[in-house]
Amino acid sequence: MKKDKLHIHWYPGHIAKAERQLKEQLSLVDVVIEVRDARLPLSSSYTNIKKLLGEKPRLLLLNKADLTEKNELKKWVEYLKISTGCPVFVTDAKGTKDLSFVIKNAVELSELKIQALMAKGLLRRAARAMVVGMPNVGKSSIINKLTKSSKTKIGAKAGVTRQQQWVRINPNLELLDTPGIIPTRQDNQIQAVKLAFVSSVSENAYSPEPVATALLEMLEKYPQVKEYYGVDFLSLDAVALSRNWVKKGGEADTERTAVYILKDFREGRLGLFILDELPQ
Numbered sequence: 001m002k003k004d005k006l007h008i009h010w011y012p013g014h015i016a017k018a019e020r021q022l023k024e025q026l027s028l029v030d031v032v033i034e035v036r037d038a039r040l041p042l043s044s045s046y047t048n049i050k051k052l053l054g055e056k057p058r059l060l061l062l063n064k065a066d067l068t069e070k071n072e073l074k075k076w077v078e079y080l081k082i083s084t085g086c087p088v089f090v091t092d093a094k095g096t097k098d099l100s101f102v103i104k105n106a107v108e109l110s111e112l113k114i115q116a117l118m119a120k121g122l123l124r125r126a127a128r129a130m131v132v133g134m135p136n137v138g139k140s141s142i143i144n145k146l147t148k149s150s151k152t153k154i155g156a157k158a159g160v161t162r163q164q165q166w167v168r169i170n171p172n173l174e175l176l177d178t179p180g181i182i183p184t185r186q187d188n189q190i191q192a193v194k195l196a197f198v199s200s201v202s203e204n205a206y207s208p209e210p211v212a213t214a215l216l217e218m219l220e221k222y223p224q225v226k227e228y229y230g231v232d233f234l235s236l237d238a239v240a241l242s243r244n245w246v247k248k249g250g251e252a253d254t255e256r257t258a259v260y261i262l263k264d265f266r267e268g269r270l271g272l273f274i275l276d277e278l279p280q
Contacts, residue, residue, distance in 0.1 A: 008192035008206050022052070022180045025130055029176060030110035031057050033102065035133035035142055038062040038090060041076045042276045043194040044134050046182045057109035059087040059102065063138040066092035069272045079278060091142065099145055107172045127173050128166070132180035136199045139179035146175055194275055199266060212236060212258035215265060224271045228264075236261075 026032070032053055037044040041062060046052065060080060065073055073090060080088045087105045110127030118124055131139045131146075147167045165177045195201045196211045216234040219225045231238040239245075239261060240252035247253050264270050 008189060008196060008201055018181055022132065022182065025176060025178070025180050026053065026056065026132075029056070029128045029130045030113040031059070031106050031127060031129045032180075033061060033106060033129055033131045033142070034058050034086075035061045035063050035131060035137045035139050037134070037137045037198050037200065038065045038068045038073055038076075039198055039274055040194050040200075040276055041080060041274065043191045044137055044198070044200060046134070047188075049182075052182075057086075057112075059089070059105050059109065060084065061102065061142060062088065062090045063142065064092060065090040066094060067268045067272060068274050072274050072278075075278055076274065083279075091138075091145075099142075103146070103169055103173055110173075126168065126171065128176070129173060130176040130178075130180050132182055134182050134195065134200045135202075139181075143175065143177060143179060147177065197262070197265060197275065208258035208262060209236060209254050212261045215261065218275060219265075219270065219273070222271060222273070228270055 034045070034049065049058075062073065062077065062080075077088045077090065080086070087109075089102055089105075091099070106129045107127050110129070114124060114127060131143050133139045146169055166174045167177050168174050192201065193206075193211060193214050196206050197215050213236055216225075216236070216239075220234050226232065226234060229239045230242045236254040236257050237252045240254055240257040243257065243260075245253045245257050245260075265273075
């Protein structure tokens with residue numbers, strides 16, 4: 001495939017609507033839980049997250065940690081703690097053990113806002129939090145884990161938009177049960193393609209063949225990927241012929257191959273990877 005065909009197409013109308021909705025939700029909460037894909041600790045973050053949140057405190061969750069190499073992820077956690085100044089936690093599809101620390105930190109980060117309200121003569125209330133992040137980083141699964149032990153929906157609150165539903169996690173924390181979707185506006189096509197690797201971009205925005213080709217180029221240095229596909233070098237044609245995914249006449253079925261390669265990567269069959277470069 002020609003390189004110039006590798007382009008992620010964005011939809012400005014959808015982005016503007018998502019930004020409006022997110023800003024409305026942010027106005028309701030004291031603290032933000034930002035979820036990123038652990039395979040893309042930088043690329044799955046919103047470039048203008050600080051501008052979007054203003055002074056609102058946040059904590060970071062690197063989700064899908066089970067799809068990454070543990071020692072590399074530890075380095076990223078330390079880097080992000082220093083570079084963002086935020087508490088950083090790792091989570092995965094299986095465990096919930098770290099979520100108690102998330103709840104504790106969310107409450108602590110909200111205390112300044114609570115104290116300010118009390119200084120105005122208002123009674124102490126529970127901290128209010130919401131989960132935000134790019135599409136498909138696992139926001140809904142985080143919300144489900146946080147609310148699993150508490151089925152107490154407390155509905156619309158005084159002074160809060162009716163459509164917003166809240167769940168009491170414990171006496172000190174209430175969670176907006178709707179995930180805030182950070183719009184995937186990206187001017188950087190390299191970042192956009194990485195987001196396509198992990199399904200943070202709608203499949204309507206790209207063709208699978210150039211995206212899978214870009215992924216194979218990035219994975220070329222990993223011997224286990226070549227071993228998995230039984231090839232000496234990574235290309236759509238080589239993988240297709242190795243798997244006998246061919247059309248009539250013996251031509252490599254690169255479209256089918258691209259779809260399977262992306263699926264194999266997303267489900268962890270090719271190995272454990274972090275595809276961002278750790279800044280020095």
